[in-house]
Amino acid sequence: MAVARWAAHLDLQGSPTCHYYVTVTVGSTPVNLVFDLGSANTAVISDLCDGVNCSFVQKPYLPAPALADRRHWVNATYLGNIHMRASWAGYATTQLVSFGNKAQALARVDAIVQNSAFFVPRCPQNQGILGLAYATLQTVPNPPMKESQKTVIDAIIQQHGAANMFSLQLCPKSAHDPRFRRLYHALQQTKSSPSLQSSLPSTTFSSCHRRGHFWLGGYSSSAVGSPIDWVPLVKSRYYEVQVDHFLVNDRIVTGMSNINSPRTIVDSGAKNIMLSPENLQLLLRALWESQIVQFDRRSVSEKYERAFWLDHAMLSVPMDHVTIVANTTVAVSLSGRNIKIPVENLLTIRPGKDNFVNISWTGLTKSGHGSKQLASTILGNSLLRGKTVIFDRDTHRIGFADAAFCCNESSAQDVNVFPPQYDVASDHRREVMIMVILAVFGTVLSLAFIAKLLQHAKKSSLRCKSEQHTLQNGTNGLNKS
Numbered sequence: 001m002a003v004a005r006w007a008a009h010l011d012l013q014g015s016p017t018c019h020y021y022v023t024v025t026v027g028s029t030p031v032n033l034v035f036d037l038g039s040a041n042t043a044v045i046s047d048l049c050d051g052v053n054c055s056f057v058q059k060p061y062l063p064a065p066a067l068a069d070r071r072h073w074v075n076a077t078y079l080g081n082i083h084m085r086a087s088w089a090g091y092a093t094t095q096l097v098s099f100g101n102k103a104q105a106l107a108r109v110d111a112i113v114q115n116s117a118f119f120v121p122r123c124p125q126n127q128g129i130l131g132l133a134y135a136t137l138q139t140v141p142n143p144p145m146k147e148s149q150k151t152v153i154d155a156i157i158q159q160h161g162a163a164n165m166f167s168l169q170l171c172p173k174s175a176h177d178p179r180f181r182r183l184y185h186a187l188q189q190t191k192s193s194p195s196l197q198s199s200l201p202s203t204t205f206s207s208c209h210r211r212g213h214f215w216l217g218g219y220s221s222s223a224v225g226s227p228i229d230w231v232p233l234v235k236s237r238y239y240e241v242q243v244d245h246f247l248v249n250d251r252i253v254t255g256m257s258n259i260n261s262p263r264t265i266v267d268s269g270a271k272n273i274m275l276s277p278e279n280l281q282l283l284l285r286a287l288w289e290s291q292i293v294q295f296d297r298r299s300v301s302e303k304y305e306r307a308f309w310l311d312h313a314m315l316s317v318p319m320d321h322v323t324i325v326a327n328t329t330v331a332v333s334l335s336g337r338n339i340k341i342p343v344e345n346l347l348t349i350r351p352g353k354d355n356f357v358n359i360s361w362t363g364l365t366k367s368g369h370g371s372k373q374l375a376s377t378i379l380g381n382s383l384l385r386g387k388t389v390i391f392d393r394d395t396h397r398i399g400f401a402d403a404a405f406c407c408n409e410s411s412a413q414d415v416n417v418f419p420p421q422y423d424v425a426s427d428h429r430r431e432v433m434i435m436v437i438l439a440v441f442g443t444v445l446s447l448a449f450i451a452k453l454l455q456h457a458k459k460s461s462l463r464c465k466s467e468q469h470t471l472q473n474g475t476n477g478l479n480k481s
Contacts (some may be wrong), residue, residue, distance in 0.1 A: 006162045007217035007415035008103035011210045012170070016271045016381050018123035020170070020211055022130060025098040026109055029060050033130035035168075035214065037239055037391075038267035038378075040138035041076050042097075042152040043088060044128035045119065046111035053114070056121045065091050065111050072141035074110050078118070088115040092141035097152055102412060103216065107155035108145070132166070132268075134236050134393075156216065163418045164393045167219035168268060169212045171406035172386035173344050176208040183349040183357060186319065188326045208407035220414040223388045225404030229337040233396040238265040241398065243377055244333035246283055253286040259377050266389075266398060270380030273332075273341070274367035279377075283364065284309050292328040292343065293359070296321035314360035316352050322359060332383065339400045342386045392419055 010022040012035060021032040031044050045057050047064040075089035095109040112118075112128065119126065131138065135149045150158075157164055174181035213223065234240040243264045246253040256279045275283065288309035295305055299321040307313040315322075330341040348362040363382030390399035 005217060005415070005418050006160045007215060007412040008099045008156070008162075009216070009410055009412045009414070010099055010214045011410075012168075012212035012214055014125070014211060016385070019126060019271075020268060020381075021126060022214055024130070026062055026095050029062050031060075031062070031127040032058075032125050033128045034126050034269065035132070036129050036267070036269035037132050037168075038265060038269045039076070039078065039129065039131040040133040040135055040151050041074075041110055041131045042108070042129065043076065043090065043110035043112050043131075046090065046113055048090075048111070048113040049115065051114070053116065054112075054119060056124050057119050057127055058124045061127070062095075062109075062111050065093050069093055072143065072145045074139055074141040076110075076139050086115070086117040088112045088118040090114070092145050094145075097156070099156070099216070100412075103156055103160065105152070105156040105159040107152040108150060109152065129269075132391075133238055136237050153216070160217075162217040165218050165391060165419050166393075167213075167215045167223070167388060167390045168384070169214075169223050169388040169403050169406055170268075170381060170385045171208060171210070171212050171403060172342065175407055176211065179351070180344075180349055183351065184324065184344055184347070187322060187324045187349065187357070210407065212403075212406060213410050215410075215412070215415050217412075218415040218418040219388065219390050220410060221417050222405055222414060223403065223410070225388070225402035228390065228399040228401045229339060230397050230399045231334040231337050231339070233398065234260075234263075236393070236396055238263065239267070239391065239398060240265050241334050241379070244336065246286070247329070247331045247333060247338065248283075248286045248290045248292075249329055250331075251286075251290075253283055255282050261376055264377040264379065266379045266384075268381060268384060270378045271382070272363050272365040272378075272380050273382045274365050274378035274380065276376050277366045280364060280366055281310065284361070287330070287346075287361070290325075290328060292325055292330075293347070293361075294323045294325060309361065312360065314348075314358055316356050316358045319355050319357050322357065332379065337400075339383065341383050345382045345385050394419055 010024070012020045012022060013032070014020040014034075019034045019036075021034050023030055023032050025031075026044055029044075033042065033044070044062045045054060046062040049057075049061070070091050072092040073089070074092045075087065077085075077087040079085055090110050090112040092108055092110050094106060096104060097107045097109065098104045131151060132153055133151075135151050135154055138149055138151055140149065153166070156162065174184060213220075215223075231241055234242050240263050243259045245256065245259075258276065259279060288305070293308075295308075295315070295317065299317045300308075300315060304313070304315060308315050324343070324347070328343055330343060330346065331338045332341060333339075346361055346363045348358075348360050350358045352358050367376060367378055386403055388401045388403045390401075392399065
């Protein structure tokens with residue numbers, strides 16, 4: 001009989017523009033928390049946050065902490081990850097956190113009472129943040145509270161005995177943007193007609209109602225659409241990895257320097273792949289030289305093509321004057337493993353007037369802001385969209401694979417792969433096998449013992465008969481005398 005390991009599941013919602021979020025319940029309050037690999041605090045807007053910087057955030061809010069609980073002041077600042085120079089402050093509290101009806105745990109949750117650019121009017125649905133980085137990154141309250149360094153994820157894992165692993169799946173860009181999918185595939189076709197409108201699919205909506213999945217405790221094998229590329233973590237604070245180089249059409253982008261100085265991190269709270277200005281220019285030039293996007297010189301001169309790549313210009317061109325080369329590949333090498341960057345994540349395409357399209361590159365941006373404390377390279381959702389990513393925290397590694405069945409419903413019951421050291425089903429099978437072997441061994445010993453007893457009894461019987469025969473012969477001899 002197989003033994004199921006404890007696991008939990010949450011749907012991912014939102015968008016790259018306003019970040020991906022999960023809905024959890026804190027106390028009795030359901031809230032949308034931004035799913036962030038680049039921080040460790042879990043923080044929620046509270047009733048005490050009532051200024052103009054908070055009023056646009058959708059309700060409900062976390063009830064204000066009781067006066068007795070307003071003792072542990074805490075704050076956090078975000079530079080270059082989820083928000084640019086954003087911050088919040090509030091009180092560290094202890095709350096019952098629920099992932100659906102199954103996963104509940106007492107954990108630290110920070111009640112936000114003030115913020116600066118952390119909440120933004122264009123994203124009113126975001127009511128807080130769920131930090132998934134290691135506990136050493138979590139800010140410490142003043143004065144410290146008991147177990148203040150334990151994150152929400154740590155608390156759930158420890159209180160339920162779950163494996164120290166979680167997995168993230170972000171659906172491909174084209175899965176829930178039918179207009180982009182329609183244009184993207186059309187521009188990959190061979191242009192044989194001045195008008196392509198009649199040949200384009202008529203789909204005007206998407207059936208993909210979710211943006212992805214989050215599984216805690218393991219991962220679902222059905223969500224993995226390719227072999228998993230495992231990459232070691234350099235440090236267990238952020239999800240820090242080592243970049244060897246970037247590649248375009250399997251050719252290394254040369255000249256990049258200090259890619260990992262001070263660090264490179266994987267971060268779902270970042271929309272783009274973020275590089276230093278110098279390294280970004282080198283990657284853009286490599287993309288330009290690869291002819292990933294080919295323009296007809298009748299519409300786009302070399303001057304404007306250069307502006308497209310190096311000045312981030314959006315061009316409006318006839319549809320049959322631009323082609324996206326279908327077999328182009330872009331990748332980042334992490335500790336010797338080439339992780340593909342979906343080309344569709346690097347382009348913005350919108351319909352224009354009179355059979356024109358508006359096209360520009362996207363998904364890449366500058367990092368740094370002059371601070372030595374920031375990551376020089378951030379691998380955000382431009383890399384993660386279209387992938388299932390597995391975070392095996394005990395063995396300090398990340399696995400990357402193509403996403404499969406992303407638009408399908410899922411649940412905790414779909415989690416069927418656990419770390420080897422946490423594979424209870426395997427342990428159970430081993431225990432059963434040992435018990436079977438012991439039982440068989442015991443049976444063999446018992447049969448051998450019984451056989452020996454029977455053999456001994458048979459020998460005893462023969463000896464007795466022999467003695468009786470000898471005695472009888474002796475008696476007959478005496479009678480004859």
